[in-house]
Amino acid sequence: MNDTKTSMPLTVRMRRSPFWVCSNAAGAQGYIVYNNMLIATGFADPEEDYRHLTSAVQVWDVGVERQIEISAPDAAKLVQMSTPRDLSRMKDDQCYYIPTVDHEGCMTNDPVLLRIDEDRYWVSIADSDLILFYKGVAAAIGLDVTIHEPHVFPLAIQGPKADDLARRVWGDQVCDIKFFRHKRVDVNGRSMILARSGYSVQGGYELYYEGEDGGEVLWDQLMEAGRDLDVRAGAPVQAERVEAGLLSYLSDITHDMTPFEAGLGKFCNLENDVSCIGYKALQHKRNPTRQIRPIEIYGDPLPPQGVFWCVIDLKGNVIGRISSSCRAYSYNCNAASGLIDAPYWTPGTEVQVHTPDGLRLGIIKEKFWGRI
Amino acid sequence: MNDTKTSMPLTVRMRRSPFWVCSNAAGAQGYIVYNNMLIATGFADPEEDYRHLTSAVQVWDVGVERQIEISAPDAAKLVQMSTPRDLSRMKDDQCYYIPTVDHEGCMTNDPVLLRIDEDRYWVSIADSDLILFYKGVAAAIGLDVTIHEPHVFPLAIQGPKADDLARRVWGDQVCDIKFFRHKRVDVNGRSMILARSGYSVQGGYELYYEGEDGGEVLWDQLMEAGRDLDVRAGAPVQAERVEAGLLSYLSDITHDMTPFEAGLGKFCNLENDVSCIGYKALQHKRNPTRQIRPIEIYGDPLPPQGVFWCVIDLKGNVIGRISSSCRAYSYNCNAASGLIDAPYWTPGTEVQVHTPDGLRLGIIKEKFWGRI
Numbered sequence: 184m185n186d187t188k189t190s191m192p193l194t195v196r197m198r199r200s201p202f203w204v205c206s207n208a209a210g211a212q213g214y215i216v217y218n219n220m221l222i223a224t225g226f227a228d229p230e231e232d233y234r235h236l237t238s239a240v241q242v243w244d245v246g247v248e249r250q251i252e253i254s255a256p257d258a259a260k261l262v263q264m265s266t267p268r269d270l271s272r273m274k275d276d277q278c279y280y281i282p283t284v285d286h287e288g289c290m291t292n293d294p295v296l297l298r299i300d301e302d303r304y305w306v307s308i309a310d311s312d313l314i315l316f317y318k319g320v321a322a323a324i325g326l327d328v329t330i331h332e333p334h335v336f337p338l339a340i341q342g343p344k345a346d347d348l349a350r351r352v353w354g355d356q357v358c359d360i361k362f363f364r365h366k367r368v369d370v371n372g373r374s375m376i377l378a379r380s381g382y383s384v385q386g387g388y389e390l391y392y393e394g395e396d397g398g399e400v401l402w403d404q405l406m407e408a409g410r411d412l413d414v415r416a417g418a419p420v421q422a423e424r425v426e427a428g429l430l431s432y433l434s435d436i437t438h439d440m441t442p443f444e445a446g447l448g449k450f451c452n453l454e455n456d457v458s459c460i461g462y463k464a465l466q467h468k469r470n471p472t473r474q475i476r477p478i479e480i481y482g483d484p485l486p487p488q489g490v491f492w493c494v495i496d497l498k499g500n501v502i503g504r505i506s507s508s509c510r511a512y513s514y515n516c517n518a519a520s521g522l523i524d525a526p527y528w529t530p531g532t533e534v535q536v537h538t539p540d541g542l543r544l545g546i547i548k549e550k551f552w553g554r555i
Numbered sequence: 556m557n558d559t560k561t562s563m564p565l566t567v568r569m570r571r572s573p574f575w576v577c578s579n580a581a582g583a584q585g586y587i588v589y590n591n592m593l594i595a596t597g598f599a600d601p602e603e604d605y606r607h608l609t610s611a612v613q614v615w616d617v618g619v620e621r622q623i624e625i626s627a628p629d630a631a632k633l634v635q636m637s638t639p640r641d642l643s644r645m646k647d648d649q650c651y652y653i654p655t656v657d658h659e660g661c662m663t664n665d666p667v668l669l670r671i672d673e674d675r676y677w678v679s680i681a682d683s684d685l686i687l688f689y690k691g692v693a694a695a696i697g698l699d700v701t702i703h704e705p706h707v708f709p710l711a712i713q714g715p716k717a718d719d720l721a722r723r724v725w726g727d728q729v730c731d732i733k734f735f736r737h738k739r740v741d742v743n744g745r746s747m748i749l750a751r752s753g754y755s756v757q758g759g760y761e762l763y764y765e766g767e768d769g770g771e772v773l774w775d776q777l778m779e780a781g782r783d784l785d786v787r788a789g790a791p792v793q794a795e796r797v798e799a800g801l802l803s804y805l806s807d808i809t810h811d812m813t814p815f816e817a818g819l820g821k822f823c824n825l826e827n828d829v830s831c832i833g834y835k836a837l838q839h840k841r842n843p844t845r846q847i848r849p850i851e852i853y854g855d856p857l858p859p860q861g862v863f864w865c866v867i868d869l870k871g872n873v874i875g876r877i878s879s880s881c882r883a884y885s886y887n888c889n890a891a892s893g894l895i896d897a898p899y900w901t902p903g904t905e906v907q908v909h910t911p912d913g914l915r916l917g918i919i920k921e922k923f924w925g926r927i
Contacts, residue, residue, distance in 0.1 A: 190585035191563040192596055193861040195878055196682070196805045213562035216588035219682070219805060224564055264695075286694035291687060310568070310591070312684035315663060319691025322658035322832045323636075433568045433591060460694045489565040506567055 187487040188213070197221050200246025200336040201398025209416030217247040217310045223418040233422045233512050237385055240344035241417025242405050245382070246336035250391070251306040251314045257326040258302045260458065264320055265291070265313075267442065267459045269452035273298045278363040278378050282442035282450050283313060288464035290440050291316055293432050293447070295380060297365060297391075305391070307337065309432035320460070336398070338390045340405070344412045345387035351408040353377065357388070365391075371400055382419045384427040384553045422509040426518040427553025428477060435475055435506040435520050444471040444522065472525045473503065477548040478534065480517040484510045486539045493537040494521055494545075502527050505536055514552050523547065559859040560585070569593050572618025572708040573770025581788030589619040589682045595790040605794045605884050609757055612716035613789030614777050617754070618708035622763070623678040623686045629698040630674045632830065636692055637663070637685075639814065639831045641824035645670045650735040650750050654814035654822050655685060656833035660840050662812050663688055665804050665819070667752060669737060669763075677763070679709065681804035692832070708770070710762045712777070716784045717759035723780040725749065729760070737763075743772055754791045756799040756925045794881040798890040799925025800849060807847055807878040807892050816843040816894065844897045845875065849920040850906065852889040856882045858911050865909040866893055866917075874899050877908055886924050895919065 191214070198220045200206075211223035222245065225232045235241065253261055263270050266281040267288075273279060279296045283306075292313040297305040306313065314332060321328050340349055349357040353368045357377065360366050365378035368390075376391040392398065406414055430436050436445045442465070443451070453465060478494070485508050492505040503523035511518035519536075527534060530549035535542050563586070570592045572578075583595035594617065597604045607613065625633055635642050638653040639660075645651060651668045655678075664685045669677040678685065686704060693700050712720055721729040725740045729749065732738050737750035740762075748763040764770065778786055802808050808817045814837070815823070825837060850866070857880050864877040875895035883890035891908075899906065902921035907914050 188562055188564050189583075189593075190560055191587055192560050192585060192859065194587065194806065195860060195863055196587070196803070199862075211561075213564060215563055215566065215568070221561075285687075285690045291690075312687055315657075315684055316687035316691040318657045318663075319688040320695040321691075323692040323695035431568070434566065487564065488567060490571075491567055 187489050191216075193221070200244050201392065201395050202244035202246060202336065202338060202402055205399050205402040206244040206416050211416070211418070218249045218308065220247040220249075222247045225418055225420070226416055229420070229422060230510070230512055232417065232420050235413070235415060236342050236383060236417060236420050236423055237513070238343065239413040239415070240340060240342035240348050240387075240409055241415055242402065243339040243341060243417050243419065245339045245389070245419070248307050248337045250333055250335040251308060251317060251330065252303070252333045253306065253317060253328055253330050254303040255328045256302055257321075257328045258304055261317060261321055261326055261328050262296065262304050262306065263458050264460050265316065267451040267453060267457060267461060267465055269455045269457050270296070271455075275300050276364045276366060278365060278380055280450065282445065282447045283316075284442065284459065284461035284465070285316070286460055286464065288441045288461035288468050289438055290432070290436050290442060290445060291438065293430065293436055293445070297376065297378065299376070305335070311432065334393065334395050336392045338392050338401070339381045339387060340390070341381045341383045341387035341417070342385045344409075345385070347412055348405065348409040348414060349377070349388050352404060371397060382429060383423055384429070385423070421507070422512060423553070425507045425509040425520060426511040426514065426551060428520065428551030430475065430520070431507060440522070441465065441468045441471060443468055444474050446475045473522050474525070474528065475520055476523045476528060477551045478505065478519045478521050478523070478536070478545050479548055480505075480508065480519050480536050480538070480543050480545040482517070482543055485517050494523065495535050495537070496527065497533060497535065502534065511552050518552050519545070520551070559861050565593070572616050573764065573767050574616035574618065574708065574710060574774055577771050577774040578616040578788050583788070583790070590621045590680065592619040592621075594619045597790055597792070598788055601792070601794060602882070602884055604789065604792050607785070607787060608714050608755060608789060608792050608795055609885070610715065611785040611787070612712060612714035612720050612759075612781055613787055614774065615711035615713060615789050615791065617711045617761070617791070620679050620709045622705055622707040623680060623689060623702065624675070624705045625678065625689060625700055625702050626675040627700045628674055629693075629700045630676055633689060633693055633698055633700050634668065634676050634678065635830050636832050637688065639823040639825060639829060639833060639837055641827045641829050642668070643827075647672050648736050648738060650737060650752055652822065654817065654819045655688075656814065656831065656837070657688070658832055658836065660813045660833035660836035661810055662804070662808050662814065662817060663810065665802065665808055665817070669748065669750065671748070677707070683804065706765065706767050708764045710764050710773070711753045711759060712762070713753045713755045713759035713789070714757045716781075717757070719784055720777065720781040720786060721749070721760050724776060743769060754801060755795055756801070757795070793879070794884060795925070797879045797881040797892060798883040798886065798923060800892065800923030802847065802892070803879060812894070813837065813840045813843060815840055816846050818847045845894050846897070846900065847892055848895045848900060849923045850877065850891045850893050850895070850908070850917050851920055852877075852880065852891050852908050852910070852915050852917040854889070854915050857889050866895065867907045867909070868899065869905060869907065874906065883924050890924050891917070892923070
């Protein structure tokens with residue numbers, strides 16, 4: 184092994200999705216472990232994966248986005264206890280991006296919440312066993328809820344031609360689905376939820392595939408229907424998500440950070456008296472002294488990032504860390520996100536970054552590069 | 556990649572211990588991800604790792620065994636809510652192996668609990684974010700506790716010569732530590748907890764190393780002190796732990812199983828009125844219809860196991876699954892553990908196992924092979 188890559192045995196502990204065989208046969212270069220499942224790291228050279236995603240359409244096995252199903256009369260109450268975002272006006276076909284927090288207002292996950300009906304929700308999680316938080320709360324105060332992890336494995340269709348592909352498979356009805364809304368579609372005789380969402384800013388859908396069988400049938404249908412669209416197997420593309428400012432839980436967002444530090448303050452409704460467990464703590468943490476910021480790092484393409492890179496000011500004082508970095512191919516620069524101390528937030532502030540290649544000059548940006 | 560091995564990038568998401576550099580330089584063959592950290596899979600050929608562990612002494616970086624520290628007046632109450640094992644007579648220097656369960660009596664982890672003093676515990680966890688369960692319970696009912704993950708990274712010293720090595724480093728006082736008891740020792744000027752415990756049955760210790768620095772100093776001391784004992788870097792050895800019947804959470808034990816199904820009934824004190832959240836549910840689940848059993852699988856050494864292997868009876872009915880398997884080198888046979896339906900528990904019952912090499916005959920055993 185070397186500093187940026189190792190070998191990993193595939194064991195019983197790592198669960199696979201119904202799309203595993205197809206996605207793997209398509210030439211996944213490697214995997215990372217996420218929610219005790221496997222997600223591909225890419226299928227070609229990183230730049231080629233990026234160029235393809237931003238020009239065509241890809242199908243991603245994102246079965247690692249596990250669902251926590253919370254149902255029965257107290258479902259809404261329990262979900263609200265986990266997040267400072269006000270859920271009271273959420274519609275049955277909506278998806279909400281929600282920071283979830285503990286008693287101290289610190290992040291426990293950053294899932295997408297799907298409201299399926301009045302007393303049934305899916306919490307589509309990033310990498311943490313958030314289900315244990317819900318189980319703990321519910322058991323402790325005796326809420327009338329059922330909590331379990333259903334056999335649901337999201338499949339993402341992402342890219343500028345995602346609409347074309349989805350229409351060919353599910354008809355024009357998919358055009359009616361607005362951003363972060365969902366609708367039921369027929370998947371080979373089974374009714375499943377299709378949402379306009381995904382971990383890219385290229386547009387597209389996430390199908391919440393239900394069941395552990397039949398994945399290869401759907402996979403082949405999508406590949407066949409999209410042949411002339413140049414559809415390919417894919418996976419979230421680091422360069423695309425970093426330049427767009429899409430955050431990664433446990434990389435950019437760590438469990439010692441508040442939503443305000445993560446730049447997610449707009450999802451905190453502290454004016455309303457929501458019953459969030461972290462409500463009181465967050466009242467006192469509205470004005471963070473560090474926050475995630477976009478940073479451009481000057482020079483040639485960066486080496487792969489395996490650890491946080493220390494950020495210092497021009498005098499050598501430590502002022503933060505880089506958590507994600509990439510070559511922003513469309514912008515011909517290096518894009519990064521990192522947690523930066525408040526005195527250095529002003530766009531244009533020059534900083535230095537300790538990379539494995541040595542110290543690099545960089546600059547705090549006003550916005551991320553992509554379309555967010 | 557192939558069916559049993561893949562390539563994994565090392566990213567910011569995967570935290571490393573203070574022993575990472577030393578352990579890695581010693582020649583780790585690969586890693587698996589566990590509690591969002593990396594643990595080596597081995598350092599030599601599997602049989603050589605096994606023969607060495609069972610004859611000499613190894614130092615293991617098991618920093619993946621994260622600690623949940625629960626302190627303040629309600630600590631004992633909160634810990635007791637998570638497990639059916641009666642903790643009321645636990646002494647300040649004791650370690651307890653505890654099944655932890657949810658409201659339905661299903662396993663949420665199988666940690667080792669360390670009582671440090673009356674109102675301070677460490678829960679040394681297997682692979683799940685059990686901390687979120689504790690946080691959920693505590694916040695929901697307003698317990699007076701502090702819950703956090705300290706910077707503690709266990710280092711295991713395992714093997715028949717572990718006593719010799721530990722005595723050379725910490726003196727004869729280590730001989731006074733009884734099995735599953737702990738004591739404070741001096742580690743280069745810092746007081747740390749040393750327990751007689753570990754994920755092997757060869758005997759040995761686990762040092763709960765505190766702090767993120769200085770790991771390489773201790774590592775070198777151990778390697779130097781144990782040179783003539785043939786001390787080597789190591790990691791838990793699949794063959795040794797499977798033949799001994801040591802279970803692995805998320806392989807052998809899954810979150811749909813009760814402690815009774817996992818064969819951990821002896822750790823459930825349902826006669827006493829412990830305040831465990833799963834207490835009522837477990838009352839009704841004392842007599843499982845499936846349970847983890849030792850199974851010998853006949854024939855040549857088995858291929859590496861990447862998925863559960865289906866177990867059928869001689870008529871072809873599905874009766875269970877193999878979750879862990881190995882070559883039991885000392886016994887010249889294939890040892891396995893698996894979840895088996897009750898009608899087939901009688902030792903001597905013949906079964907068949909679907910392996911990637913084809914159907915193999917096997918037999919239900921009375922006991923595991925090792926020294927448990």
